Amino acid sequence: MTHDDLGPAGLPSRHLLAVDDLGVEGIARVLAVADSFAEVGRRANPKVPALRGRTVATLFLEDSTRTRLSFETAAKRLSADVLSFSAGSSSLNKGESLRDTVATIEAMGVDALVVRHRSSGTPHRVAAWAPGLAVVNAGDGWHQHPTQALADLYTVAGALGRPGDDPLACFAGLPVAVVGDVRHSRVARSLVAAYAAVGARVTLVAPPTLLPPSLEGWPVAGVSHDLDATLAGARVVSLLRLQAERGSGAYVPSLREYTARWGLTAERAARLDPAALVLHPGPVVRGVEVASDVADLPCALIGDQVRNGLVVRMAVLFLLLGHDAVADTGPTRLAAAPSARRGRQEAAAGAPRGAADA
């Protein structure tokens, strides 16, 4: 692949801190490149040399299995070197400040730092502290989890789109219900921004106590406190995780009451549009947000979300870092698969088709 294949820049922003950094053009580009990496993943040897010589570090200061593994696997499939820092293993335990830890990582010559932190905004601070790093937000507090939203978009596009179509065309006017603890959900904030950018119509469904105090400026089509009234019209139902402590009486009286009113029970699932898709960012608490048998239905794309998370993260790392790598090492063959070429051409075509759809 040559320098010009990705256009003048990999992504509109040097970091991926929030979905808003991407815009519709950036989202289209990530999905197109992810498509080319999906092809790579089906090969006997699923590795490409795209980020050879680059170093990606993960700094996860909050418990996470799937997101960290996903990012590290993505980086390794791109042939990057991977360093892993976590709360237990780092000098943060010895009283070192986060800022100094980040400075240390930067001094090691790391190119990209993938940050997960329990405090909203920490990736923004890291980006401000370490100007030499490309920072990827892997989930911060209640704020954003952009790669999860991108994985969901990619998953829905894969389920609804037809080969050869503009991958974003399927989102125009698509009714999406985002259900559950929107207030405390970084996934919800990223999903709302991502779906709105590609032209979907998002309805938030939650008890008032689990909605943000203000929805001023949120690009949503509607808000409902009644899941039953919303469900029939939804083509995509995106369930959010309810953390156990939220069901302890402070926000909703009990998990039992929450599940009865806002859980996707088998009975409710039976009333879904036959073509509807059910998504959940995981980890799933079976029996709370979604009934166990519903989670295993064919319309539930939870496994796809995990698989697609990997290729979307490959795409994000490649777009943030691969540009310079290509420039440094000269023309390299990335992937010769037709779909990859098609995706790149669309992404590089200039006119953001998704914007026209929206």
Added chain:
Amino acid sequence: MRDPVVVVRGGTVLDATGERQADVVVEGGRVVAVEEGAAVPRRATVLDAGGCVVAPGLVDLHSHLRQPGAEESETVESGARAAALGGYTAVVAMPNTDPPVDSASVVRDVRSLARGVPCHVAVAGAITVGRAGERLAPMAELAALGVRIFTDDGAGVQSASVMRRALEYARGLGVTLAQHCEEATLAAGGVMHEGAVSSRLGLAGVPALAEELMVVRDLALVRETGARLHLLHLSTAAALAALSDAKRAGLPVTAEVTPHHFTLTDAALVGFDPVFKVNPPLRPASDVAAVRAALADGTADAIATDHAPHPPEAKDRPLDEAPPGMLGLETALALALTELEVPLSRVLALLSWQPAAIAGLAPDHGGPVAPGAAANLCVLDPDHPWVVDPASSASRSRNTPYAGRRLRAKVRHTVLAGEPVVVDGEAQR
């Protein structure tokens, strides 16, 4: 050794009695003459005040000088120097130190630290022991030492019953209580104002309601007890409206607002920078407009800084882990003159003679510039442009939210008890 003589020459004197062109001659810590073309004694120090306003020194009702206990943030001396550079001749030192100012010995400690510093430090006492909101601090003992203001600032007194008894007791002593108005259960966990911005950023918010509820409760307690109450750093339209009604009803209540609440909004938090984290939090534009209106129409009695130094290692953290607070002493006057659309005389009333009266420091501070008055003066150039540079602050800390901001109006000289402590913008000690 004879008393030093200082002549402040060529300025416009502006105090609560009005404005006139005059030189001010100071000797032995007192003003001895205020007249145009005053004779300059040979041994006099002459401070040029051409194009400047000569006013009573400013008085801050709300400074955190951090000593004892947090000397890495500020000391009484460094805070007093920042105050002098900002035109202040007196500051009220908040009692949320470690240990807190809830006993006579800590009052004496802070006073001994304040000896010889370039600004008068009036020590405020705590309302309750350990600022824990439970048992009354020995207010009579502290009042006998000269403490005029008591507050648990940093937190409000949550118990209505404790606050009621504190007001009753204070009324008997003739001292003023000052309340940090924040209902703790509503504010719990909040790192910024609860609203559109916090909702978008995924940050726990402090609702405006937390301030309003305690203001409304305390105004009812004032009506009940007849005690004097000062409301600290009001920041919301609803609280200011309640205050306005209470004043109309004749209740003995005063209030201050801060420069950051009339110059910054909660939109400043979009980059998650803890330099903008403060308590009460930065509010939306509608509240900022209400604060400005309260300054213009007299609902607010004073501009107070809530000067709250924190060292870089405390602020260079994730937003929810960083402590609230921002520097204020060196920028308050310039911000008021740059940002507020009110006459200079009103700005000085809000920064000097009105807070001096609330703190019980008048007329030595804030009093008219006239023969016989204590020589505590601020000489300011209302048209001197400058840019805020955190590195040049006299504070031990650097947490100003105004780095790089262009301001007009700068303090040129400060005279404390007849002695120039700031000359041409430079601290003299």
